[in-house]
Every structure is written in structure tokens, then in C-alpha cells.
Amino acid sequence: TGKELQRAYMDDTDTFHRRALCGVRETRALSDLLSPSYFIQAQIFPYNYQDVIVRGNATRINALFLREYFRQRHSIPELPMARAFEGGYTDIFFTGVARNVWHCDITSLYPSVILQFDCFPATDQLQIFRHLITDVRAFRLEAKAEMRAEKDPARQHHLQALQNTFKILLNSFYGYLGFAQGHFADFDAAARVTQIGRDLLKKMIDWLGEHGAQVIEVDTDGIYFVPPVKIAIDELRDDLAKKLPEGIEVEFDEQLEAMFSYKAKNYALLTKDGDVIIKGGALKSRGLEKFQRVFLEEMIKLIMQGKPEAIVDLRNEFDRKIRNREWKIDMLIKTDTLQDSLDKYRAKIASSARNRAAAYELALASGRNYKPGDQISYYIKATPKKVPAYEAAKPASEFDPENRDENVDYYVAKLDELMKKFGGLIAAADSTAKQETLAL
Structure with a gap:
């Protein structure tokens, strides 16, 4: 905490230096984990390393289009008229705990649909979209195969970053079709992609049900189901694959010890290694301590x-x-992200448009120029009498481990x-x- 660091800086220089060095090493480790993909993207897109990190995937793809059209001195179409369209298929068929659960999906569902069913932008006269998605898919498969065969850890790490980059890019082509700021976006093509995707998933669900499987849930991650007892999983996979169109590949990629199905798009998975994976805001809210x-x-x-x-x-x-x-x-600290400016917060409070909130009250009391997007970490301290949480909130940096004052009854x-x-x-x-x- 801030108090501990301050005490170490004033009274124990060696401890402070050790902790500072530890922080630097942790930052380097995070950089090694997160940076390689962006470094590679800076070599692909017409953005420098700093800008490629903050640009959205669809914006990056649009830049590739513009660069090539400018290079070929071809005119650029006007931005399309945006419209709503139905998204991916999600549904729930069972709530509770299921065991021996398998997960299956279509490998690169939307890119496969785009390529197999020619869902390309109508305004792309140079057919850049078709060439890009075809090449990126081939590059990704090549990098993935090389990574699996590579023995050198450093080279393997590089190939992992490379194939992850192409995976992100590949899965962004569908999003670009429905991107209002994309010059070559095509909302009709985007709607067709999701329609075909929904039809394929429903076909798979019906087939699994007809062959004795218990389908639990389907979402953007694929289909979770309990396989029939009398059919081997490999046989089930091969038979299902035969029912799908050419170029659409089914993958049974994970067997789970158990699954807890709570509600649509909210579930938990227990892996064979005993790890728990939780999906959905109802079970994993960022607002929780x-x-x-x-x-x-x-x-x-x-x-x-x-x-x-x-x-x-x-x-x-x-x-x-x-x-x-x-x-x-750390277990009790809550971190909130400011959505409004402090002036806007004051105005809303004055007009009774919102309730007071601890993070904003602490930001106002600090005298600092906090802006939307800034984060405030705090905990609730003990008080002589019961008061609203926003009045008992205290910045996490002011916590003193030698004089603990958190409100245990509150927690x-x-x-x-x-x-x-x-x-x-x-x-x-x-x-x-x-x-x-x-x-x-």
C-alpha cells in the first residue's frame, strides 16, 4: 500500500529498492506477455507502435483498405448507411450442474462462413477483402503449425505472438462488415454471415439432440453438451462433420469435469485440472471486491x-x-472507473439525477483533476456510527497495515x-x- 511504500522509502532504503526492482521486473514480464502481438501489428498496419495499441480492430482493417486503394489510385466509397442486424445465436437448454461436458464449435466460424459463402463487401471493387482474409487465414495456419513443431522456446514464443496476431485480425473481418466507420463495410453481408452462422449452429444442435446428446448451452464460444453414452466421442465428431458444408470444420476441443449452467451466457466450467472458469456478469461482476x-x-x-x-x-x-x-x-479494496467528469457528477447530484458514489466523493475531496476513465481504489473504514458507504470511503493508498481501520461488519x-x-x-x-x- 501507499503507507507501506512511504515507510520503506523513509526508513528502509534497501527494502524500497527491492520492491521497486520487483515492480520493474513484473512490468517487464507483463510487457513480454502483451507486447509482442502489438509489435508485430505495428509492422502490418500503417500505424506506429503507440497508435496500433489504441486503435480498434475494425479501424486497423479499414487502414489496410485505404492504404491499398490509395496505392492503386482508386476512388474510395462513401461510408455506408448503418443499420441494425441480428447477431450470433445464444440459447440455454439446461440449468444446474452437468458432468462429463464437452465443448464443440466450428473452427473460425465467421471467417469460414465469409470465405465459403462469398460474404464480401459489395463496394470493394479491388477485392482487397477477399485477398486479405484468404492470406491472413493461410498465414495463421502456417504460423500455428510452425509453432507446434518448433523446439526453441524463444522462436516458439515469437510464433505464438505471430499466430495470435493473425487470429485477432482474422476474427475482426466479420466485425468490419458491420463497422459504421468502415468505408468498405457492408451491413447486408454482415447480416448474411450471422444468419448462416445461426443456421449452422442450430443444425448442429438438432443433430446432437437426435443422436442422444444433452445440449446445455450455445453461445459465441460454441456448444456445450453431454455426449450420449453409447457413441464414442470420435465417432460422434466424425459423423457430425459429415453433415456440415464443405469448408466448415467442426472441432471437439475440450472435455470438462463439470459445468454449472446458471442462465444464458452465464456459466462456470470445472476443467479436468480442477480450475474454475467463470463467464458472465451475473457470476463475475467487476463491481465486486x-x-x-x-x-x-x-x-x-x-x-x-x-x-x-x-x-x-x-x-x-x-x-x-x-x-x-x-x-x-487488497482483498477488500474496490476499484471504480469514473464514467463522468467531476463537473457532470456535481450537476447530476444537484439535480437529483443520480446518487452519491464513493469514488466520485473521494475524487472531489482529493483536489486532483480526475477525468473520465481514471480509476479510484478505496475501502470502507469503521466509523463511530452508521453512515452511507460514500461517507466512510477511504483511499486505498492511505491504508495503514499497522493501524487497520476497515469496517469488518460492512464486509x-x-x-x-x-x-x-x-x-x-x-x-x-x-x-x-x-x-x-x-x-x-
């Missing part, structure tokens, strides 16, 4: 493991750690709110687990 996110993940994991009776013990463990102040303050209440929110779910999981035990 870290201890709440960890609790939710552990609770959902217990549900998927068939151990809902252990959730009460988990809740009591978190209660104890909060009250005994066993965690670092325990938040824990209980989570238990109440998912109470029906926990009870249903407990009942199901008991029935399964009796069935054994």
Missing part, C-alpha cells in the same frame, strides 16, 4: 464438485478472516448478501447432491 469474487468462485466450485453442504463452512471461514483481519487490504454483510442472492441455488444443489447419493 476481490474477496467476493474469490468466495463466488470457491462456492461455485463446491457446487460443481457435488459438495454444496461445505458452502456454510466456506462462508464461516471468510467471516473469520474478515473479522480477524487476516487478509491484506461481513456483503458476504451474507452473496449467500442470500444465491441461497435458492445452494438449496437446489444440496437437494440434487442428496438425491444423487441416494441413487448410488
Whole structure:
């Protein structure tokens, strides 16, 4: 925290230097992870390294078009008339916990549809779109094959960045078709792509159901299903592939220990390695403090493991750690991103258009020129009497680990709110687990 760093700087220079060096190394590690793809993109797109990071994918593709059309001294079409169109297919067929779940999808669904069904922009007279997406797809497959065969770690890392770059670019061509600021966008073509994609997924779902599979959910990531008992998974995959058009390849890419289906586009996966992957804002809200996110993940994991009776013990463990102040303050800190300017916030408060919020009140009290997009990290301190959270909020940088002052009752209440929110779910999981035990 800020207090700890300040104390180290004033009283323990060696400790401060070690922590600063640790921060530099962490930054370098993050750079090694995130930078290579953008470095490669700066060599592809007509943007420098700094600008390519902040440009959207569709904007980058538009720049490729413009560069080639300018090079060939060809006229540029006017921007298209934007219109709404139906997106990808999402649906849910089962809620609860399913085991032995498989995931399947169509390899590069939208790029494959674009190429196989000629969904190209009508205004692209030089056919740059067709050539680009064909070449990028070939480059990506080549880089991916080289990466898998490569033994040298450094070279493998480079090829990984290369194929990731082409993957991002490849999957952005569909988005470009529906990009209002794209000179060669084509909303009719974009609508056709999603229509064909929906039809293909529905065809796969119907076929799986007819062959004894239990489809759980379909979303942009593909289809989750429990395979039939009497058909080998390889046979199921091969038979399904035969029902799809030429150039459309199906992939069974993952087997999961269990899946918790909560609602459409909100689910959790338990991998064979015991890791939990949570998707959807209802189960993984950015507005939650870290201890709440960890609790939710552990609770959902217990549900998927068939151990809902252990959730009460988990809740009591978190209660104890909060009250005994066993965690670092990082577990309790909340970070909010300012959406409005401070002047706009003041105006809304004055006109009763919104409620007061801790992050904005701290920004105003700081005297600093905070702007939309800036982040404020804070926690709720203990107060002599009960007050609104925005009045008890304290900047995270002012937390003193030697004189802890967080409001433990406030955070325990938040824990209980989570238990109440998912109470029906926990009870249903407990009942199901008991029935399964009796069935054994």
C-alpha cells in the first residue's frame, strides 16, 4: 500500500529498492506477455507502435483498405448507411450442474462462413477483402503449425505472438462488415454471415439432440453438451462433420469435469485440472471486491464438485478472516472507473439525477483533476456510527497495515448478501447432491 511504500522509502532504503526492482521486473514480464502481438501489428498496419495499441480492430482493417486503394489510385466509397442486424445465436437448454461436458464449435466460424459463402463487401471493387482474409487465414495456419513443431522456446514464443496476431485480425473481418466507420463495410453481408452462422449452429444442435446428446448451452464460444453414452466421442465428431458444408470444420476441443449452467451466457466450467472458469456478469461482476469474487468462485466450485453442504463452512471461514483481519487490504479494496467528469457528477447530484458514489466523493475531496476513465481504489473504514458507504470511503493508498481501520461488519454483510442472492441455488444443489447419493 501507499503507507507501506512511504515507510520503506523513509526508513528502509534497501527494502524500497527491492520492491521497486520487483515492480520493474513484473512490468517487464507483463510487457513480454502483451507486447509482442502489438509489435508485430505495428509492422502490418500503417500505424506506429503507440497508435496500433489504441486503435480498434475494425479501424486497423479499414487502414489496410485505404492504404491499398490509395496505392492503386482508386476512388474510395462513401461510408455506408448503418443499420441494425441480428447477431450470433445464444440459447440455454439446461440449468444446474452437468458432468462429463464437452465443448464443440466450428473452427473460425465467421471467417469460414465469409470465405465459403462469398460474404464480401459489395463496394470493394479491388477485392482487397477477399485477398486479405484468404492470406491472413493461410498465414495463421502456417504460423500455428510452425509453432507446434518448433523446439526453441524463444522462436516458439515469437510464433505464438505471430499466430495470435493473425487470429485477432482474422476474427475482426466479420466485425468490419458491420463497422459504421468502415468505408468498405457492408451491413447486408454482415447480416448474411450471422444468419448462416445461426443456421449452422442450430443444425448442429438438432443433430446432437437426435443422436442422444444433452445440449446445455450455445453461445459465441460454441456448444456445450453431454455426449450420449453409447457413441464414442470420435465417432460422434466424425459423423457430425459429415453433415456440415464443405469448408466448415467442426472441432471437439475440450472435455470438462463439470459445468454449472446458471442462465444464458452465464456459466462456470470445472476443467479436468480442477480450475474454475467463470463467464458472465451475473457470476463475475467487476463491481465486486476481490474477496467476493474469490468466495463466488470457491462456492461455485463446491457446487460443481457435488459438495454444496461445505458452502456454510466456506462462508464461516471468510467471516473469520474478515473479522480477524487476516487478509491484506487488497482483498477488500474496490476499484471504480469514473464514467463522468467531476463537473457532470456535481450537476447530476444537484439535480437529483443520480446518487452519491464513493469514488466520485473521494475524487472531489482529493483536489486532483480526475477525468473520465481514471480509476479510484478505496475501502470502507469503521466509523463511530452508521453512515452511507460514500461517507466512510477511504483511499486505498492511505491504508495503514499497522493501524487497520476497515469496517469488518460492512464486509461481513456483503458476504451474507452473496449467500442470500444465491441461497435458492445452494438449496437446489444440496437437494440434487442428496438425491444423487441416494441413487448410488
